[in-house]
Amino acid sequence: MSEPILKVENLTKTFGNSKDKGVKAVKGISFEVNRGEIFGFLGPNGAGKSTSINMITTQLSATKGDIYIDGKSIIKDPVSARSKIGLVAQHNNLDRGLTARENLIYHANYFGVDKETANKRADIYLEKFGLTDRQHDYVKTYSGGMAQRLKIARALMHEPEIIFLDEPTTGLDPGYRSILWEQILDLNKNGATIFLTTHYMEEPEQLCDRIAIVNEGELKAIGTLSELKELIPSNSIINIEMSDIKPEWVDQAKEMSEVKNADIHDEQLRLYMDSSHPDFNKILEWINQLDAELNTISLTTSSLDDVFIHLTGKDEI
Numbered sequence: 001m002s003e004p005i006l007k008v009e010n011l012t013k014t015f016g017n018s019k020d021k022g023v024k025a026v027k028g029i030s031f032e033v034n035r036g037e038i039f040g041f042l043g044p045n046g047a048g049k050s051t052s053i054n055m056i057t058t059q060l061s062a063t064k065g066d067i068y069i070d071g072k073s074i075i076k077d078p079v080s081a082r083s084k085i086g087l088v089a090q091h092n093n094l095d096r097g098l099t100a101r102e103n104l105i106y107h108a109n110y111f112g113v114d115k116e117t118a119n120k121r122a123d124i125y126l127e128k129f130g131l132t133d134r135q136h137d138y139v140k141t142y143s144g145g146m147a148q149r150l151k152i153a154r155a156l157m158h159e160p161e162i163i164f165l166d167e168p169t170t171g172l173d174p175g176y177r178s179i180l181w182e183q184i185l186d187l188n189k190n191g192a193t194i195f196l197t198t199h200y201m202e203e204p205e206q207l208c209d210r211i212a213i214v215n216e217g218e219l220k221a222i223g224t225l226s227e228l229k230e231l232i233p234s235n236s237i238i239n240i241e242m243s244d245i246k247p248e249w250v251d252q253a254k255e256m257s258e259v260k261n262a263d264i265h266d267e268q269l270r271l272y273m274d275s276s277h278p279d280f281n282k283i284l285e286w287i288n289q290l291d292a293e294l295n296t297i298s299l300t301t302s303s304l305d306d307v308f309i310h311l312t313g314k315d316e317i
């Protein structure tokens with residue numbers, strides 16, 4: 001197999017000087033991304049996603065560890081790595097004192113794209129992202145959504161080999177979200193590797209070849225969607241909403257023969273079942289003798305959401 005386009009080894013970031021009091025944002029994570037992959041990097045707020053992306057894209061220095069792009073350490077040689085990397089950062093890092101078009105052209109110039117190609121690409125991306133009419137306006141007059149679209153266009157201007165997108169669709173209208181995805185899939189078809197963080201579960205579920213889940217600075221799991229689904233106790237879950245849920249019912253539920261595991265999540269009692277066709281009568285019988293009223297009961301098969309909750313204990317990114 002060819003060398004991975006990205007290799008991260010024991011990547012660590014502690015903010016602050018004091019050894020004990022610093023914020024341990026990233027705690028020694030290691031993983032690889034293969035060339036041509038669409039790779040999802042998921043985790044709740046504060047998990048260390050942006051800090052990791054910022055180190056991998058040379059925006060931020062690492063406390064410890066190493067990062068290789070195309071087999072070369074970017075810690076040792078950040079300059080040559082930069083031309084291979086495209087970044088759509090989470091924060092707005094556009095030049096507000098330039099027009100949209102100038103932002104694109106300057107970026108392309110910086111990466112040595114010739115003038116004619118830069119202008120052609122700018123025309124294409126301004127059009128795709130609905131910014132042609134406003135291309136000569138200063139970015140400081142742009143709305144959040146427009147700035148986000150421009151950030152994405154800018155990252156594509158030098159046709160990077162690996163593109164990092166840190167929650168790129170946050171604040172984008174659904175129409176532009178699908179345009180972004182069209183672009184991403186197109187770039188990926190032409191060989192670019194995509195590294196994505198998002199808080200929309202359906203995006204990695206549909207689009208990512210592999211997904212890493214991070215929580216509190218640690219890598220919790222990595223694999224294809226079906227590999228990740230195997231990490232949760234069961235593929236079929238009964239969700240029960242009641243007027244009241246008592247913690248001791250979790251243990252009671254676990255004693256039923258078909259129930260592999262149980263927990264309380266989002267004010268619902270969740271039973272992880274052995275079979276995808278569980279005996280509902282038996283479950284209802286058990287519920288009836290509890291001291292609470294049943295509101296709803298439903299059966300779901302597991303999704304990335306369930307994997308995420310199982311691994312992080314959180315239901316919001």
Ligand SMILES: Nc1ncnc2c1ncn2[C@@H]1O[C@H](COP(=O)(O)OP(=O)(O)O)[C@@H](O)[C@H]1O
Nearest residue numbers: 015023025043044045046047048049050051052
């Ligand atoms: N510049 C900084 N100084 C101190 N702490 C920071 C800084 N940037 C991020 N953090 C902290 O590091 C942790 C990870 O943050 P971040 O990487 O932004 O998470 P995510 O992108 O997954 O939401 C959080 O606890 C955050 O408060």
Ligand SMILES: [Mg+2]
Nearest residue numbers: 049050051090
């Ligand atoms: Mg972030």
